[in-house]
Amino acid sequence: MRNVKVLSCKRIAVTGALGGIGKKVISELSALGAQVVAIDLLDQASGEKQLSELHLENVQYISADLTAEEEIKSLIDNLNEQDFPDALVALAGVVVSGNLIEQNVSDIKKVIDVNLTSQIILSQNFLKQWSAKNIAGNIVFVSSWVDHVPWPGITPYTTSKAGLVALCRGIAREYATKGIRSNLVSPGIVDVGMAAKQWREEDDYRARAKRAIPLGRLQQPEEVAGAISFLLSPAAEYMTGSNLLIDGGASLYPMDPEEI
Numbered sequence: 603m604r605n606v607k608v609l610s611c612k613r614i615a616v617t618g619a620l621g622g623i624g625k626k627v628i629s630e631l632s633a634l635g636a637q638v639v640a641i642d643l644l645d646q647a648s649g650e651k652q653l654s655e656l657h658l659e660n661v662q663y664i665s666a667d668l669t670a671e672e673e674i675k676s677l678i679d680n681l682n683e684q685d686f687p688d689a690l691v692a693l694a695g696v697v698v699s700g701n702l703i704e705q706n707v708s709d710i711k712k713v714i715d716v717n718l719t720s721q722i723i724l725s726q727n728f729l730k731q732w733s734a735k736n737i738a739g740n741i742v743f744v745s746s747w748v749d750h751v752p753w754p755g756i757t758p759y760t761t762s763k764a765g766l767v768a769l770c771r772g773i774a775r776e777y778a779t780k781g782i783r784s785n786l787v788s789p790g791i792v793d794v795g796m797a798a799k800q801w802r803e804e805d806d807y808r809a810r811a812k813r814a815i816p817l818g819r820l821q822q823p824e825e826v827a828g829a830i831s832f833l834l835s836p837a838a839e840y841m842t843g844s845n846l847l848i849d850g851g852a853s854l855y856p857m858d859p860e861e862i
Contacts, residue, residue: 607635608835615639615687617668617724618694620652622794623744623823627691630827631834632658639687641666641677642694668694668720678727689740689834690728692721697759710758717762722769725784729777738781742833743770744826745788747849763788767845774843783842787829790849793820816851 614631618624619640631638638661642649649663666677681687696716698709725741732739748756749763766786773784791797791811800807801820812818829848832838847853 608837609831610635612689612834613637613639613685613687614689614691614834615641615681615728616691616693617641618744619663620644620649621693622798623789623792623826624693625656626823626827627693627830628661629656629658630824630831631691632661634831634835636660636834637685638662639664639681641668643667668724669715671723674720674724674727678731682731686731686735686737687728687739688732688737689742690725691742691744691830691834692724693744694720695744695762697756699755701755702757705758713758714762714765717759718765718769721766725769725773729773729782732782733777733780738783740782740834741770741773741784742830743784743786744830745770745786745845747788747790747847747853749786749788749845751853770845771843778842783839785833785838785841785843786845787826787833788845788847788849789826789829790821790852791815792823792826794823814852815849816854819850821848821850 609631614636616624616628616638619628620642628638628640640653640661640663642665644652644665646663646665649665653661653663664677664680667673694716696713698705698713721743728739728741743766745763745766748760749767753760770784770786793801797820801811825848829846833841833846
C-alpha cells in the first residue's frame with residue numbers, strides 16, 4: 603500500500619500527532635498522499651518547528667488542548683476555515699502507572715479526561731460537522747490491547763480504553779445510516795517512550811516483556827501507522843465497529859500479576 607497514493611483524496615485530522623507514534627502516523631499518511639492536520643498540545647510555534655523537521659508534504663499543525671472544551675470549539679472553527687477533514691485519527695492519550703489504591707484522584711481524572719471524555723466531545727463535534735455537511739466521515743480510534751485484558755498497575759488506563767471501545771461501537775451503530783464509520787486499532791507494547799527506554803536499559807523489564815509478548819519483541823510505531831492507514835484506505839470501506847488487534851499475541855494468554 604505504501605507505494606500507492608491511496609489516500610490522495612483524503613483530508614485527515616490526527617490528534618497526538620507529535621508523539622512517538624503520532625509522528626510515524628502523519629509521515630505514513632503524508633506518504634500515501636493525504637492532506638494531514640496534525641493536532642497536539644505544543645504551542646503553535648513549537649509544534650510547527652517540530653513538524654518542519656519531519657520534512658513532510660501537505661501537513662499543517664494546529665495546537666489544541668482537547669481536555670478544554672473551548673479549545674475544541676476553536677479547533678473546529680479553525681478546521682471549518684478550510685476543507686473540513688473527512689477522517690479523524692484519535693491518537694491522543696496518556697497513562698499513569700501504579701497500583702490503583704496508590705493513584706491519586708487527579709491522576710485518575712487526567713487519564714479518563716484525556717483518553718475518553720475528550721474523545722467523546724471531539725467525536726461529537728466532528729459528527730455534527732459531518733452530518734451538517736453530508737460528509738461520510740471515518741474515525742479511527744487508537745485503543746490498546748488492554749482494552750479487553752486487565753493489566754495490573756494501569757487500571758484507570760485500561761478502563762478508559764474499554765470505554766473507547768464502547769464509544770467507537772456506539773458511533774458505528776448510530777451513524778452508519780449517514781455513511782459515517784468508526785473503527786479502532788488496538789496496539790500492543792510499542793517501542794516508544796518509557797517502554798522503549800525500559801526495554802533497552804532494564805534487563806528485568808525486557809525479560810518480562812518478552813514473556814508477555816509471544817512474538818518476543820516490541821511493536822514498531824510504523825506497524826501501528828500501517829494499521830491506521832489500512833483502516834483509512836478503500837480496502838477497509840466495509841468495516842465499521844471493528845477492533846483491529848495488533849498486539850504480537852500479548853492478549854493470547856495474559857500473565858499472572860506475579861509474573862509481570
